[in-house]
Amino acid sequence: MAVESSLSRLRGLRSSRSRRTKQAKAFAYVVCTIIGIMYIFPFYWMVITALKTDVQIFKWPPDLIPLTPVWSNFIEATRYIPFWRYMGNTVVICTLAVIGTVISCVLTAYGFSRVNWRGRDVVFAVYLSTIMLPGQVTMIPLYIVFRNLGWVGTIKPLVVPTFFGSAFYVFLLRQFMMTIPVELTDAALIDGANEAQTLWSVILPLLKPAISTVALFTFLGNYRDFLGPLIYLTEQKQWTISLGLQMFKNMYGAQWQLMMAASALTMLPTVVLFFFTQRTFIEGITMTGIKS
């Protein structure tokens, strides 16, 4: 009797639930689409502005579809500033930072997860807490050190520190390494492999997804960085694309069609990168969220 009544209650619940889920889904669908359009529209507005003449951009009401697209704006934008040179500088910094970060963080994460030593977890906790340190606290002494070394006006202050580990990525890689069964590395060690060989031939192949996440985030972080280059790249020929774009804005701020073309070209590599590596991105963010 009791079983039957609770069964019928369950059935009633199921049907009312499916009705309510449908309504909830429709609501979610509508709201997400409206907000999604609002998210995308600035990008669209940027592209159509980049395709207009300097007269058309001030027209009211504005044309939502450029009837005579001025593709030459994109070429002109890359001539106002040495766009390709800045892009090249940026890619050099990003690539070196990726190499430095991956090497140093993998080694450090290995030392913090696979090797047992006294005080390891305490040292790790202290090390990890630096994630919360505002960059402003270390910014000035570091500038003075780099200045005394004669590194201001070079890319060294942006690149060299990456070879000494970064707490956040060490944390990500460590979390990932902890999921690799100890038996795997023990077997290699018993077979006579040393620690470095084990790291290279056993851990690294398994670590690939985490490494690509770290590489991707490092590349993107450096591509988007503004304050670092602003402080250290005092020579115009070394500027990154972000610095160049900011200077473009300060000099030719009223020529919106060229600024939008330059902005779009600056964004393009990150958007392309995202579309090719979506899965790595999503996994990386999931890692940061859940493991926190």
Add this chain to the structure above:
Amino acid sequence: MRGLLFISPAIVGFVIFTIFPIISSLYYSFTDYNVLQSPAWVGVSNYVALFKDSLFSLSLRNTLFMVVFGLPIHLVFDLLMALLLNTKIRGLSAYRTVFYLPSITPIVATAVLWLWLFNAQYGLLNTVVSGLGFRTIGWLTDPKMTKPSLIFMGMWYGGNTILIYLASLQDVPSELLEAAELDGAGSVSRILNVVLPMISPVIFYTLVINLIGYFQYFTEAWVMTASRSGSAGGPANSLMFYAMYLYQNAFQFFRMGYASAQAWILFVIVLAATAVLFRSSGWVYYRSAK
């Protein structure tokens, strides 16, 4: 020993790039230092001068405005979006891409784009506003509007947090939700009593990280207000944020001691704010370790 070998780059880096700078920054904050001459000890006079510096207190107030209003608005918005995306709607990956895109594009480029969207006469936003028959808004020209405008813009950068929330929502065990439903809990009650407690560690994490981030708010406001001459801060300095004034003192006026004192005050404020968050984190529910 072997372990120390592997972490030695990190230890060296930690000492050179973190510990040493923290300590020397504290030392510099008690000196007068213009980089060219060696630092001269001046006691607490930098701190005394800062408390009398009206631009300093304005920059602190502007920053607190973003922390007090921007931070909760953004996190609530991001959470609502994640809850909506978690209803198993079709085309989830397309939505995810749309919401995530603004947070991977370079900040300078998006700041320039928003400068154009906010443009008083020809910007998209005022085109819409006047198209609807309202008076146009001085988004970046009216000192009362500038910070709300940046908070509005900030909602566009929510992708990262939305995806973090979404991942943690997908991790909430469905048995728990079904059990709550059998007990007669409606969807609102399920969200309040099951979902939110389950993801509260993640909410707490985003709260701490974004709080620290807001205290360092720099690039967007700098790009949008800096002029060719290097001045920045927007109309009536309504967008002069803490990190901007610090940057100016350090790298434009080369008042390294003064800027170091600013950095240490920021450090103490951030530590205190984080401590308050951790103290009041009784609402965070940690699933017992399995």
